Amino acid sequence: MALVSVVIPCHNYGHFLRDAIESALAQTHPEIELIVVDYDSTDDTNRIVAEYPQATYLRRASGTYGAARNEGLAASVGEFVLFLDADDKLVPDAIESSLACLQSQPECAFAYGHFGPFDTSGPADYRRGGSPGCLHEADPYSWMLRRNSALRGSGAVLYRRELVDAVGGYAADLVTAEDIDLNMRLARSHPICCNDRIMLEQRIQVSTVSVSRRWRVGLASSVAAQRRQRAFVAEHPRYRADYRDGLRAARSYWGSHLIEETITLVAAGSYQNAAANLLALARWHPAGLLDLFRQIIRRAELRLRRA
Numbered sequence: 691m692a693l694v695s696v697v698i699p700c701h702n703y704g705h706f707l708r709d710a711i712e713s714a715l716a717q718t719h720p721e722i723e724l725i726v727v728d729y730d731s732t733d734d735t736n737r738i739v740a741e742y743p744q745a746t747y748l749r750r751a752s753g754t755y756g757a758a759r760n761e762g763l764a765a766s767v768g769e770f771v772l773f774l775d776a777d778d779k780l781v782p783d784a785i786e787s788s789l790a791c792l793q794s795q796p797e798c799a800f801a802y803g804h805f806g807p808f809d810t811s812g813p814a815d816y817r818r819g820g821s822p823g824c825l826h827e828a829d830p831y832s833w834m835l836r837r838n839s840a841l842r843g844s845g846a847v848l849y850r851r852e853l854v855d856a857v858g859g860y861a862a863d864l865v866t867a868e869d870i871d872l873n874m875r876l877a878r879s880h881p882i883c884c885n886d887r888i889m890l891e892q893r894i895q896v897s898t899v900s901v902s903r904r905w906r907v908g909l910a911s912s913v914a915a916q917r918r919q920r921a922f923v924a925e926h927p928r929y930r931a932d933y934r935d936g937l938r939a940a941r942s943y944w945g946s947h948l949i950e951e952t953i954t955l956v957a958a959g960s961y962q963n964a965a966a967n968l969l970a971l972a973r974w975h976p977a978g979l980l981d982l983f984r985q986i987i988r989r990a991e992l993r994l995r996r997a
Contacts, residue, residue, distance in 0.1 A: 804822060
């Protein structure tokens with residue numbers, strides 16, 4: 691029977707960690723290796739992991755999710771691997787059902803399933819208007835490149851470990867969007883398969899990261915992940931339009947939020963944070979600076995008309 695490694699990176703999420711660990715240990719697939727990578731937590735993460743003798747505990751200095759996942763991957767021995775966020779939960783047959791997909795289709799690099807959002811009151815509505823289904827496109831790489839999307843986030847994907855190793859694992863220098871980068875690198879050279887069922891319960895919570903920093907980091911990482919496809923696209927010109935569309939998608943989504951936040955900061959007199967946002971726009975979305983100034987002028991004109 692195949693051994694599956696479940697790697698849980700955790701940074702100050704001890705208050706959620708028991709749910710994640712217990713969901714991994716409650717899998718209907720019996721051969722589970724569990725590794726928790728604690729990167730510089732200041733809470734009781736280490737004590738919580740100690741409650742579970744089945745779990746291997748690794749401690750590392752602060753770093754990115756990608757670096758923490760790579761450390762867990764290097765310590766694991768499973769033929770297949772799943773990276774579970776510390777605030778999410780697997781459904782009981784998540785690994786068994788996804789493993790069946792990969793074992794029936796040995797050419798596939800990973801199997802992706804669906805997820806059901808939840809919050810403190812129970813199941814919640816999907817934030818973007820409906821639960822995603824299977825991808826019905828012949829070329830998943832083209833779809834991911836065009837949308838600047840990982841297709842599924844961590845926890846809803848079961849990877850064939852040897853192929854993750856072969857492409858070098860996660861990009862440790864990306865603060866976010868490391869799953870976009872990894873999944874695109876895998877999908878451009880290997881097929882993938884869909885486990886057409888709920889795998890993951892994904893927690894919805896209020897972020898503790900400052901709003902400005904969240905949009906800045908998202909813009910920088912998503913654009914950087916897209917740009918890493920340039921060399922491959924240059925060798926395969928049929929993907930040029932997809933690449934351009936994905937770059938626009940990343941800049942449009944993250945940039946529009948960053949522009950709106952910058953206008954709010956300027957109005958509130960928070961010029962230091964506003965300046966940091968301007969620098970991020972200048973580097974990752976230069977056209978966004980023009981959009982920003984147009985919006986400022988437009989809003990000023992509206993105020994004058996109302997005066």
